Amino acid sequence: SGVFASNGGMKMEKTLAMIKPDGLRGNYTERIKGAIVESGFRILEERIVELDEDRASRFYAEHSSRSFFPNLVKYMTSGPVCIMVLEKQNAIADWRALIGPTDSVKAKATHPNSIRAMCGLDSEKNCVHGSDSLLSAQREISFFFEEETGEMVGNHDEL
Numbered sequence: 001s002g003v004f005a006s007n008g009g010m011k012m013e014k015t016l017a018m019i020k021p022d023g024l025r026g027n028y029t030e031r032i033k034g035a036i037v038e039s040g041f042r043i044l045e046e047r048i049v050e051l052d053e054d055r056a057s058r059f060y061a062e063h064s065s066r067s068f069f070p071n072l073v074k075y076m077t078s079g080p081v082c083i084m085v086l087e088k089q090n091a092i093a094d095w096r097a098l099i100g101p102t103d104s105v106k107a108k109a110t111h112p113n114s115i116r117a118m119c120g121l122d123s124e125k126n127c128v129h130g131s132d133s134l135l136s137a138q139r140e141i142s143f144f145f146e147e148e149t150g151e152m153v154g155n156h157d158e159l
């Protein structure tokens with residue numbers, strides 16, 4: 001019947017993925033995009049941008065009181081990043097699962113096939129970002145992209 005979805009009830013979702021500066025510097029982009037496509041995500045948008053200090057601070061505003069925040073902002077402004085909007089059923093949780101735990105050292109021990117295990121270095125330089133909830137995904141996608149048109153918003157230096 002048409003009442004129950006045949007996908008086990010999972011919703012089509014969009015999430016924001018980012019390859020951080022260390023990921024671009026390490027030439028992991030093609031490998032990461034390969035993993036994305038193999039895992040069934042569609043890449044709806046993709047841009048290479050550079051975040052300035054203000055933009056990086058606002059993106060990570062939830063962490064502004066943490067001791068690692070100044071270093072986090074330095075890291076995120078140390079080079080270009082690749083931002084992508086990914087779509088699939090259950091995209092938000094599935095992308096978080098694919099990238100693995102925040103700390104790449106722990107990821108190598110517990111989730112060796114995760115992107116952070118394969119490409120990241122430590123608890124800061126972990127190569128990739130993923131939205132952690134539906135609300136974050138909506139906030140982060142509109143942080144970079146105008147809904148509907150997919151046009152960039154804000155004062156990014158698009159490369």
Ligand code: GDP
Nearest residue numbers: 063068071072101102123124125126129130132
């Ligand atoms: P995520 O959602 O898994 O990316 O992790 P969080 O939202 O907790 O943290 C945001 C980002 O801040 C992480 O991806 C790391 O780049 C950095 N970060 C998190 N925790 C630490 C930490 O304990 N030390 C340092 N230096 N950086 C951290």
Ligand code: MG
Nearest residue numbers: 130131132136
């Ligand atoms: Mg987070």
